[in-house]
Structure formats: C-alpha cells, structure tokens
Amino acid sequence: MKILEGLYYSKNHEWVKVEGDKAYVGITDFAQHSLGDIVYAELPEIDTVLNAGDTLGTVESVKAASDVYCPISGKVIEVNQSIADDPSLLNSDPYENWMICVEISDPSELDELMSPEEYSDFCK
C-alpha cells in the first residue's frame, strides 16, 4: 500500500496536500484498494462551503456507493473534472488524481490529521 510523504491523512482514508492557503483533497491508495473498481464519482459544485467532516462527494465501485468526506473546512475553488469523466483514475493513481481543491478556512484543523507514519500505523 502506497503512502506519500508530505501529505496529511484522515481516518476516513482521505489525503490532503497543502499549497499555500489551498488544500487538494483525494482518497488514499488504501481507500481505492478497499473499494475495488471505481466506476462513478460525484463531485461538489464550485463555491460549496464545506466544514471538516462534511460529505464532499461520492465514489461508487462496481458493488457500492461510498461517501467521501472533506477532512478540512473551506470553500471549494476547483473540482477535478477528469475524475468525473474517468473515475478509474482514482484506482490507477489516487495521489495524482485529487478530487477537489478548497481554500482553507482554518489551518489549525490540519493538526487533527495524521502524518504519513501515523496513517501507516492506522491502516495496520
């Protein structure tokens, strides 16, 4: 299972990559592996305001639908349309293929998330 350095991780198996006041959010390799073949992804509208823990969208595997939660509060400023067009990208490279980008409203929330080492232990 792949875990990248330099990212923050949530208990719901999302990752967060911070660039200045922006955060890119996606699902982890562990998550895509548990889900199996992903065939559908529903993403939020631009400008949606999300609180940490809110549903940001849904990914569906062949078998079932699963909500994806936003690990950090903020306003959605970008959505990755290529995911909606080809959801299997989440299987092939879950870290390259982020789902949304938010403008971070409370950077202190990052402290609540896990480091790569902590997440690695969490997945055991």
Added chain:
Amino acid sequence: MIRLDSLKKTPLYDTHLKYGAKMIEFAGFSMPVQYESILKEHEAVRKNAGLFDVSHMGEIIIEGKDSEKFINYIISNNVAKINDNQAMYSPMCYQNGTTVDDLLVYKFSNEKYMLVVNASNIDKDYNWIDENKNYNIAVKNISNEISELALQGPKSQKILQKMTEYNLDDMKYYHFDKINLDGVNCLISRSGYTGEDGFEIFLKNDYAQPMWEKILAVGKEFGIKPAGLGARDTLRFEAGLPLYGNELSDDITPLEAGLGSFVKLEKDFIGRDALLKQKQDGLKRKIVGFEMIDNGIPRHGYDVCAQGEKIGYVTTGYLSPTLKKNIGMALISSQFANIGNEISIIIRNKPLKAIVTSKNFYKKNYKK
C-alpha cells in the same frame, strides 16, 4: 457485528487467499468477492472463462418411491416433465405464494433427486421440506460433504474437454452426467448463472482444491480467471436472472418476479391456490427492468417513484460492465410497469429519471 472467525469456510478458503481474494461474509460463509478486479473477472467470463467456488450452495437428496410426487408437491414447476440426468429450475413456495427459495432439481431417477439450493436458505429449506414430508421419502442434507465449482464462459467446454474422455458435445443445456474429470468422479451439469455456456461441477470436498488448481492450469491458455461473488452478481443480473433476497423473497411471489413459466398452475403444489388467485386478480406489482436516463447508479433498496409517489424499490442495480449503462431491476406497482414508462430512482435524495425496459439486458449465449 459478525465475528469473522465464526464464519463457515469452503474447502477452497486457503486457495482463495493464495489467489489474492478479498473475502467477505456471504450467507454465513467467508467467500471471495473478487480476486484482481470484478470488472476483469466479469469480462473474462463473457469472453473466455471464469472459475467460481460455489461450494457454499446446498445439496439436499430426496430419495424413495414417492420422490417425484413429493417434489412436485413442494415446487411450482413440474418435475414429471424431465428425464433422468436432466435438471430443472423451480421456485419453492409458501402457502401464501411467496417464495421459500429458488432451486435446481437434478433427476437421477424417479426415486432419487438432488435439490441444489441457495446457501442462505439451506437450513430453512431443509426444515420446510422436512415439515411437509407426508410421503414415503427420505431427505438428506449433504451440503457439508459436497463442493461445487462453476466453470462459466464461451471457452468452458474447450477447457473441460482437455480433462475428460467424455464427449461434452453430447451434453445438452440443463443436462448432467457422472463424469471422470482428471481422474476424479464428478457430477457435471451444463448449466450456470451467468448468461454464458458453462458447467457446474459437484465433487467430494477432498478433491475440490486440486481440481480448482487443475482447471485454472488447463484454462490458462484460454484466458481463464478465478472469479468471485462480485462478478457472479453482475453477470447474473445482466442476464436478467433472479437472486433470492433481491428479486425473490418470502415477500415476493414467482409471478411478481416474472417467473410465470416456472409456475405450473395445472398441478397441485404448496402455494398453488394463492398463486392462481393472484393470477386471476391480476398482479399488483411486478419486477421490471429499467435503464437510467439521468446519470446515477441505481442500487438495491433505493426507492422508485412516479407521479410524486413511491411505487416500489430497486431489487438490483449496477453500472452494467458489458453494456456500460446504468441499469437495474425493480419491484414496482403494475400500473407503471409497461416498457417505455418513465419512473424516478431516488439516488442520494434526488429523483433521477429512468425508463422501464425488458429485464433481459444481455442476450444469453447458452448452448442448446
């Protein structure tokens, strides 16, 4: 919460782990839902071949001189119509016409039959059969002694033929025989649950693991893959075949499920009067097929609406791997069941448009 260590295992449990299976709880068993990928396994069965462990299924032997009479009393189809070495599909009903189970009857002779039943219903079926056993017969549940492998797909015959001297061209659809397969005595039927040509192989537990390995080794050049319950469900669904717990249940009659051709109202059987009345009164609800117009994947249990009212629920739904369409089956009020009618599927609180279609989404490729 189900304790994983309390689950039953088939003789192939360790083999599944060796092949990288993701295991899930199914009908009290720990079963492989997929190995590499449901989509790849699905495609292998449609194009080449797939091998399924279906040892969780139950086998019940009915023996004695009144066997035919008894079986005809507990199932809705007419077993008197088949010959020795032939199999028949049938629902088995309660007095009120709803469904105890759907099963296959294998006829060895007028005095000996084997019922192949759903794993989740083995005990319920056995008890139901035992309670209603007012004939001169013996009932024996041999489920724990027998393994079952399902080899399905257009290349199935070529693979199996390499392992036996028996000429498989001679075996017709829904027929079976005792066949020596790679030195092992098996009972093999030309049948299955995927919409493709294929075989179901019954054998003693001890031989299941080596047979699994042998079939995969022989099938390698034909593109065989081990396939799990995930692909089994998408395949049977595309072929419009019902699954107990989805399209059939103790709340759904075979007539509502569209299985009228397996309900022989001209003979007496448990549930016959209720089903005859249901037919005469007209069905209030029916299982239909549907295709999404709006973008969304329908799932088992989602509500179906029309004209602002709930008219039923989705029994099975998927993005069809073969057809690449979002399709489903639903149990809905008959007044909305005509092909071409517009209905709504409630997906995450949003009504999304769909259109009623035939349930036969995929044209079956059985060898007759």
